[in-house]
Every structure is written in structure tokens, then in C-alpha cells.
Amino acid sequence: KNFPPGPPCLPVLGTLLHLNLENPLKDFQRLRQSYGNVYSLFFGLKPAVVISGFKTIKEAIVIKAVDFAGRPQDLFPNYVTQRNGVILADYGSVWRDHRRFALMTMRNFGLGKKSMEERIHEEIQCTVDTLVKSLGATLSPQFMFHNAASNIICKVVFGTRYEYDDEMIKIIVKCFTDLTKMANGLWAMLYNSIPLIRPLPLPFNKAFKDMEMYLGLAAGLVNEHKKTRVPGEPRDFVDCYLDELDQQGEGSSFSEEKLLMHTFDLYVAGTDTTSNTLLTGFLYLMNYPHIQERCQQEIDQVLEGKDKVTFDDRHNMPYMQAVIHEVQRIANTVPLSVFHCTTKDTELMGYSIPKGTMVIQNLTSVLNEEGQWKFPHEFNPENFLNDKGEFVKPEAFMPFSAGPRMCLGEGLARMELFLIMVTLLRKFNFIWPEDAGKPDFTPVYGITSTPKPYTMKVQLRSKQ
Numbered sequence: 364k365n366f367p368p369g370p371p372c373l374p375v376l377g378t379l380l381h382l383n384l385e386n387p388l389k390d391f392q393r394l395r396q397s398y399g400n401v402y403s404l405f406f407g408l409k410p411a412v413v414i415s416g417f418k419t420i421k422e423a424i425v426i427k428a429v430d431f432a433g434r435p436q437d438l439f440p441n442y443v444t445q446r447n448g449v450i451l452a453d454y455g456s457v458w459r460d461h462r463r464f465a466l467m468t469m470r471n472f473g474l475g476k477k478s479m480e481e482r483i484h485e486e487i488q489c490t491v492d493t494l495v496k497s498l499g500a501t502l503s504p505q506f507m508f509h510n511a512a513s514n515i516i517c518k519v520v521f522g523t524r525y526e527y528d529d530e531m532i533k534i535i536v537k538c539f540t541d542l543t544k545m546a547n548g549l550w551a552m553l554y555n556s557i558p559l560i561r562p563l564p565l566p567f568n569k570a571f572k573d574m575e576m577y578l579g580l581a582a583g584l585v586n587e588h589k590k591t592r593v594p595g596e597p598r599d600f601v602d603c604y605l606d607e608l609d610q611q612g613e614g615s616s617f618s619e620e621k622l623l624m625h626t627f628d629l630y631v632a633g634t635d636t637t638s639n640t641l642l643t644g645f646l647y648l649m650n651y652p653h654i655q656e657r658c659q660q661e662i663d664q665v666l667e668g669k670d671k672v673t674f675d676d677r678h679n680m681p682y683m684q685a686v687i688h689e690v691q692r693i694a695n696t697v698p699l700s701v702f703h704c705t706t707k708d709t710e711l712m713g714y715s716i717p718k719g720t721m722v723i724q725n726l727t728s729v730l731n732e733e734g735q736w737k738f739p740h741e742f743n744p745e746n747f748l749n750d751k752g753e754f755v756k757p758e759a760f761m762p763f764s765a766g767p768r769m770c771l772g773e774g775l776a777r778m779e780l781f782l783i784m785v786t787l788l789r790k791f792n793f794i795w796p797e798d799a800g801k802p803d804f805t806p807v808y809g810i811t812s813t814p815k816p817y818t819m820k821v822q823l824r825s826k827q
């Protein structure tokens with residue numbers, strides 16, 4: 364009763380036929396126009412509510428926070444991750460303990476402090492070396508940015524990194540990029556909607572194989588940690604978790620099984636998001652050379668005489684900050700966030716939503732919402748600058764979502780984006796190759812949006 368309205372529903376299929384399962388973003392927008400900011404869909408028999416627009420999303424996930432802080436437990440990714448980890452954990456003590464632990468650990472390891480900056484800078488040096496080797500040639504930057512993001516989070520979690528030509532990093536990055544595309548793609552939607560097909564040998568089985576591969580790798584790394592660790596002197600996230608396990612008594616929610624999936628969550632969430640944001644950033648900067656040039660002018664001025672950029676320098680770089688935020692807005696890296704679920708019977712904008720209903724936050728609808736942005740539909744850093752040229756962040760800037768389930772890697776991601784983009788723009792000019800044709804800015808849909816593969820030319824800047 365009083366459930367949000369939605370398109371007509373068929374037996375077995377629900378409202379699946381109203382969506383292009385390869386990329387439903389346009390359908391979500393179309394349905395919003397017909398049914399408003401809160402409407403319902405049915406995945407088979409399973410009801411879902413799609414929420415759109417800044418006001419509605421804020422009301423749900425920030426103001427009524429706990430009511431909307433659950434995660435559905437019967438979707439394809441829950442089966443693939445064996446219901447472990449933090450990203451898909453339902454609202455409750457296991458999620459709370461693991462989230463708090465991850466936030467605290469990453470902070471102790473220097474999030475916002477110098478040591479994390481040093482780790483990022485070490486990795487940037489490898490990116491710089493790759494670019495120097497490509498001077499004058501045309502380069503595909505996909506692997507380079509994926510490898511850099513992957514290595515940074517790998518160092519935080521496992522204390523190690525892989526050379527860019529190491530077979531292992533190729534396997535890991537491929538596994539992560541495949542999984543984030545599969546997790547809410549066509550086969551996942553069919554898996555969710557039609558339980559009868561689950562035992563069949565269909566393409567979704569690849570995700571289970573990828574996960575098995577990752578767990579084998581992680582178990583090997585954890586075993587090595589067990590042999591070499593000094594209790595109380597942690598080197599990385601895994602050591603911290605093992606220390607925590609030593610201290611936890613009976614009834615603790617920490618376990619080795621959970622550790623493995625926790626490493627997966629941080630590793631995968633930290634790789635595909637940051638790298639795709641960087642790829643989007645350089646795609647736009649090459650095609651808006653005047654914006655690239657203005658960034659470089661600001662960087663040269665602020666960093667004059669300095670060896671390296673620090674995260675604190677962002678306070679003196681309003682234009683660069685505006686560009687990075689605009690890149691994140693336009694990249695729309697996690698377009699539907701991660702699906703939420705109501706934790707109790709609740710209400711939203713006058714509609715009743717029962718406990719256990721899946722909630723899809725259409726972040727896309729906020730990041731390009733008319734009325735929230737000066738230029739909602741174009742790439743324009745002015746969206747984040749006031750009349751005095753100062754950096755301002757509108758409340759509708761929600762690429763990391765908001766509320767209790769908000770991205771826990773936001774601090775790390777922001778530091779990476781700033782240090783990487785500033786260092787590379789200071790040293791190089793990025794040029795759209797003359798023979799590359801017109802750029803295609805339309806991203807490929809998945810849990811993370813990915814720019815279509817492109818190439819770049821790199822020139823050493825004369826000043827450097």
C-alpha cells in the first residue's frame with residue numbers, strides 16, 4: 364500500500380523489459396520523467412525503489428540515514444563474495460566493526476599524513492617512468508592508470524606492489540575490471556531476477572572463477588604475512604587485521620575468512636574507481652587544452668622551487684581543485700552507487716517503503732541535475748568556482764555517495780587524484796593524437812563507468 368509507482372510488471376520477468384540491461388541509465392532517466400523521483404521496479408518478484416535527484420537522495424541516505432543503510436543480500440554479487448566483506452555487508456555489527464577498522468587502519472597508515480603521500484609518490488614515479496619511455500610515441504593509458512591505482516591500494520593492504528610488466532598485475536587488474544562490469548551487467552540482472560537459471564553453465568560463472576582466483580592469491584599473501592609478521596608492529600592492513608584477530612575474544616566478527624574478502628573489497632574498490640576517474644580526466648584535459656594549460660599555469664606558480672607537490676598544496680590551487688572535482692562530476696564513476704536496502708519500514712517523499720526493499724540511488728541524476736550546477740551538461744570547472752575564482756563544493760557533489768555507507772576510501776582517492784594529476788600535468792603535456800578522430804566521451808556502463816579505450820601523445824614540458 365502506498366508503494367511508489369512504476370511501469371507495468373510482468374509475471375516472472377517483473378519490469379525487466381523496461382530496461383536496457385546492457386546500460387539502463389537512460390531508462391532510469393526516462394522512468395524518472397514518467398514516475399518522479401521515487402519509483403518502483405521489479406527484478407522478477409523482487410521489488411526495488413529507484414531514487415533520483417539531490418533532495419530525495421539526501422532525504423533518504425543522509426537524513427533518514429539508518430533506514431536506508433542496509434544492503435540487499437540476495438543479489439549476484441552477494442553470491443560471488445560469499446556474503447563476506449564490508450561493501451555488501453548488511454547494516455549491523457559485522458559491517459560497523461569492519462568499516463570502523465578499515466577507516467582507522469587507513470588513517471593510522473597515514474591517510475592525510477605524509478607516509479601515505481610517500482607511498483603514492485613512489486608509485487607516481489613509476490607512472491612518470493612509463494610516460495618518459497613513451498615520449499614521442501602514441502600510448503594507451505588504460506593499463507598504466509589501472510596499474511598505478513592497483514599498486515597504491517595493494518601497498519596499503521598487502522605492503523607490496525607489482526612491476527607493470529608482471530603477469531600477476533595483468534591478471535589482477537583484468538579480474539577486477541571484469542568483475543565490476545559483470546556485477547550489475549546483463550547476466551547479473553538475469554541471475555537476480557530468475558533464480559531458476561542460477562545452476563546453469565551461463566556466462567555469470569566466470570565471476571565465481573575470478574573470485575576463486577583472487578581468494579587463492581590473497582590466501583597466499585596472508586600466509587606469507589603470518590610467517591614474517593612481528594605482532595604489534597604492523598606493516599600494512601593485513602598485519603593490522605592479524606593483530607586484531609589476536610586480540611579478539613569469542614563472538615568476535617573478525618575472522619580469516621572475512622579478512623580475505625575485506626582485502627578484496629578494498630583492493631577492487633580502490634582500483635577500478637580511481638583509475639577510471641583518471642582516465643576520464645586525461646581524456647577531457649586533452650580535448651580541452653585551454654583547461655589543461657590553465658592547470659599547468661597554476662601548478663607552475665604554486666610549486667615554483669618545490670621538488671614535489673604535497674596534498675596540502677591543494678589549498679593554494681583553487682583551479683586545479685575545481686578541475687579535479689569537475690572530472691569526478693563528469694566521470695560519474697559509480698553511476699548507481701552500490702545498491703542499498705531499507706533496514707525497517709520507512710517513508711520517502713510520502714511513499715511507504717517496506718523493510719528489506721532494494722534501493723537504487725541514481726547518483727547520475729544528482730551529478731548532472733539542473734538547478735544544482737551552473738553548467739550541468741558540459742565539462743566546465745566553473746561549476747566549482749565562485750565569482751572570486753575561489754573553489755566551492757556544492758552539496759550535490761556526491762560521487763562518493765553520502766551518509767553512513769559513504770565511500771570509505773574517499774580520503775585516499777582524493778589524495779591520489781590530486782597528487783597524480785598535478786605531478787603529471789607539471790611534467791608533461793597530454794595531446795590528443797591527430798589521427799585519433801573525434802573523441803567519444805560516452806562511457807561504458809558497469810558498477811564503475813569506464814571511458815572507451817583511447818590513446819594519447821605525451822610531450823615533456825619545456826619548463827621541466
Ligand code: HEM
Binds near residue numbers: 449462697762772776
Ligand atoms: C574516485 C574514486 C572512488 C569513487 C568515485 C568511489 C565511490 C564509491 C561509492 C559511490 C560507494 C557506495 C556508497 C554507498 O553505498 O552509498 C563506495 C563505497 C565504498 N568504497 Fe569507494 N569510491 C572510490 C574510491 C575508493 C577507494 C580508493 C577505496 C579503497 C580504499 C574505496 C572503498 C570503498 C568501500 C570499502 C566502500 C563500501 C562502504 C560501505 O559499504 O560501508 N573506494 N565508493
